[in-house]
Amino acid sequence: xxxxxxxxxxxxxxxxxxxxxxxxxxxxxxxxxxxxxxxxxxxxxxxxxxxxxxxxxxxxxxxxxxxxxxxxxxxxxxxxxxxxxxxxxxxxxxxxxx
Numbered sequence: 001x002x003x004x005x006x007x008x009x010x011x012x013x014x015x016x017x018x019x020x021x022x023x024x025x026x027x028x029x030x031x032x033x034x035x036x037x038x039x040x041x042x043x044x045x046x047x048x049x050x051x052x053x054x055x056x057x058x059x060x061x062x063x064x065x066x067x068x069x070x071x072x073x074x075x076x077x078x079x080x081x082x083x084x085x086x087x088x089x090x091x092x093x094x095x096x097x098x
Contacts, residue, residue, distance in 0.1 A: 006018055007019065008049060010049075010050050010051035010054055011048065011049075011050065011074055011078075012050050012051070012054040012077065012078060012083075012087040012090070013051060013053070013054050013087050013088075013090040013091040014091055015051060015090070015091060015095055016095075017051045017052075017095045018051065018052065019049040019050060019051055020049070020050060020051070020052055020055050021047040021048070021049060022047055022048050022049075022050050022055050022058060023044075023045070023046070023047045024046050024047060024048065024071070024072050024073060024074075025043070025044050025046070025067075025068045025072060026064040026067050026068055028064045029064055029065065029068040030044050035068060048074050051090070053090045053093065054086075054087060054090055057086045057087070057090065058071075058077060058083065061083060061086065
């Protein structure tokens with residue numbers, strides 16, 4: 001996985017801001033046999049660069065297990081109605097300078 005840029009466009013809320021890495025298969029799940037068998041090491045370490053607010057929302061609405069089972073791609077995250085509403089709300093928020 002490439003390291004995310006420090007500043008860029010968040011693919012969820014489309015704001016230009018600092019980005020963090022969200023592992024599509026949460027790191028907590030990497031040690032479980034089911035995920036070790038189902039995914040290669042490269043797939044387990046795959047991530048996307050998202051802003052902190054979107055990243056927090058992803059983890060607020062779903063458990064690590066739900067994220068690993070149902071949201072293994074950016075399109076899955078963006079197509080979820082709950083997250084889509086949250087991302088739309090975040091898009092209207094001012095960017096916090098941390």
